[in-house]
Amino acid sequence: MPPPSSPWHHLRKRVHLICFAIFLILPFFNIVRFDIPHQRFYFAGQEIWINEFAIVFFTMMFLMFLIVVSSIFYGRVYCGYLCPQMIFSEASMALQAQLRRRVTKKFAQWKPAKRERLASTLFYSILAVASVGLAFIFIAYFVEPRDLLRSLARLDIQTAAGIAGASVTLLTFLDFAFVRLNFCTTVCPYGYLQGMLGDGKTLLVHYRDETHECIECKKCVRVCPMGIDIRDSPFQIECVHCAECIDACDEVLARLKKPGLIHYAWGEKGPLSAGTKQPWDAKRVIILAVLFCYASALLVAMSMRHSVLVQVAPVRTSTTFRLGADGRVYNQFRYSISNRGGRPAEVVFSIHQLPGATLALSPNPIPVKPGATITGEFEISSGGRSAAVSHFTIVSSTVPDQVEDTIPMTFLAPEGK
Numbered sequence: 001m002p003p004p005s006s007p008w009h010h011l012r013k014r015v016h017l018i019c020f021a022i023f024l025i026l027p028f029f030n031i032v033r034f035d036i037p038h039q040r041f042y043f044a045g046q047e048i049w050i051n052e053f054a055i056v057f058f059t060m061m062f063l064m065f066l067i068v069v070s071s072i073f074y075g076r077v078y079c080g081y082l083c084p085q086m087i088f089s090e091a092s093m094a095l096q097a098q099l100r101r102r103v104t105k106k107f108a109q110w111k112p113a114k115r116e117r118l119a120s121t122l123f124y125s126i127l128a129v130a131s132v133g134l135a136f137i138f139i140a141y142f143v144e145p146r147d148l149l150r151s152l153a154r155l156d157i158q159t160a161a162g163i164a165g166a167s168v169t170l171l172t173f174l175d176f177a178f179v180r181l182n183f184c185t186t187v188c189p190y191g192y193l194q195g196m197l198g199d200g201k202t203l204l205v206h207y208r209d210e211t212h213e214c215i216e217c218k219k220c221v222r223v224c225p226m227g228i229d230i231r232d233s234p235f236q237i238e239c240v241h242c243a244e245c246i247d248a249c250d251e252v253l254a255r256l257k258k259p260g261l262i263h264y265a266w267g268e269k270g271p272l273s274a275g276t277k278q279p280w281d282a283k284r285v286i287i288l289a290v291l292f293c294y295a296s297a298l299l300v301a302m303s304m305r306h307s308v309l310v311q312v313a314p315v316r317t318s319t320t321f322r323l324g325a326d327g328r329v330y331n332q333f334r335y336s337i338s339n340r341g342g343r344p345a346e347v348v349f350s351i352h353q354l355p356g357a358t359l360a361l362s363p364n365p366i367p368v369k370p371g372a373t374i375t376g377e378f379e380i381s382s383g384g385r386s387a388a389v390s391h392f393t394i395v396s397s398t399v400p401d402q403v404e405d406t407i408p409m410t411f412l413a414p415e416g417k
């Protein structure tokens with residue numbers, strides 16, 4: 001149990017709660033979801049199709065870049081404050097400890113082994129139910145939640161989605177029952193990465209005792225969730241910068257009316273973070289400038305994106321043109337319209353810079369439902385004398401977006417016609 005004051009502990013728990021709420025909300029309001037069955041990526045309410053992979057890729061890269069930048073500035077703040085593995089592992093350990101305490105208090109007359117059996121049964125039962133919920137939320141990042149709920153209601157373990165759901169539930173249970181923070185030191189590469197990203201001004205947790213005030217109580221070691229002694233080095237790969245040792249040392253030495261010996265500091269030799277601002281240098285300014293440019297470019301790309309994608313191509317498989325009984329020359333074209341937005345749209349086609357030509361297309365405007373892709377063909381005919389190759393444009397106007405696309409095209413006719 002952390003001491004009652006423990007400012008860092010309480011701050012971290014508040015941040016964990018906020019992160020949990022965000023983790024819960026994101027997939028249910030299309031803020032972030034990589035919908036694998038429908039091949040869609042939802043980001044900030046925008047529905048991005050898989051054929052717009054560049055935006056998906058650069059958005060992912062931006063999020064990665066954000067974590068890297070936070071590591072250069074603030075060390076492993078992501079591990080201690082924001083990482084889901086850390087948040088749920090600590091919650092699982094806290095629940096287990098709480099159940100043990102309550103069972104011990106309520107059944108003090110029982111033998112310890114019997115109390116432990118009851119506490120363990122309660123813990124694993126609660127964790128099993130929680131694992132179903134957590135797995136559901138996790139899979140909702142990849143599958144539409146309503147489809148997922150239907151699979152869960154049917155207790156489906158035969159289809160790929162059902163098997164994936166059952167597997168994730170089992171892995172979640174095993175992870176938070178047994179693996180927990182061992183994941184951070186055995187599987188996760190982030191700790192090793194941090195060793196390469198940090199520099200002399202990166203925030204870290206540091207033990208400083210120039211005047212030999214340490215009373216060797218080892219409370220900082222006992223509270224450490226990673227089981228290390230921060231006094232050995234501030235660069236231990238296991239240290240997730242959670243600051244539990246800072247709270248513990250502050251609390252112990254406060255009883256002797258002395259300040260604590262463990263602090264957040266800007267680098268091994270830098271000033272303590274309390275009362276000092278983030279140190280700046282050219283490297284940090286450049287990193288922030290790059291981050292700003294990247295975010296701006298991403299925003300511009302998102303805002304310039306059209307929710308209705310119109311594509312037109314000539315059909316020139318067996319013949320390039322057709323001579324009609326009416327003496328006109330006909331060229332055939334194929335269109336594809338994808339409505340990637342959330343509301344119905346209509347697309348009107350018109351032709352420009354081809355005098356005397358007519359467009360045979362019905363209906364025109366073409367209605368397209370949200371999420372639908374429709375394809376079709378139309379002909380353009382020309383009756384006047386035209387060159388063998390005439391360059392013209394097809395214009396597609398989308399309602400209600402009021403977006404016009406100009407598509408350069410060629411019209412082919414026999415020589416001298």
Ligand code: SF4
Pocket residue numbers: 207213214215216217218219220221231248249250252253261262
């Ligand atoms: S809690 Fe503080 S005083 Fe106690 S052993 Fe750790 S550093 Fe020393």
Ligand code: SF4
Pocket residue numbers: 205223224225226227228229230238239240241242243244245246
């Ligand atoms: S050494 Fe301190 S900051 Fe690092 S993991 Fe342990 S308790 Fe957290």
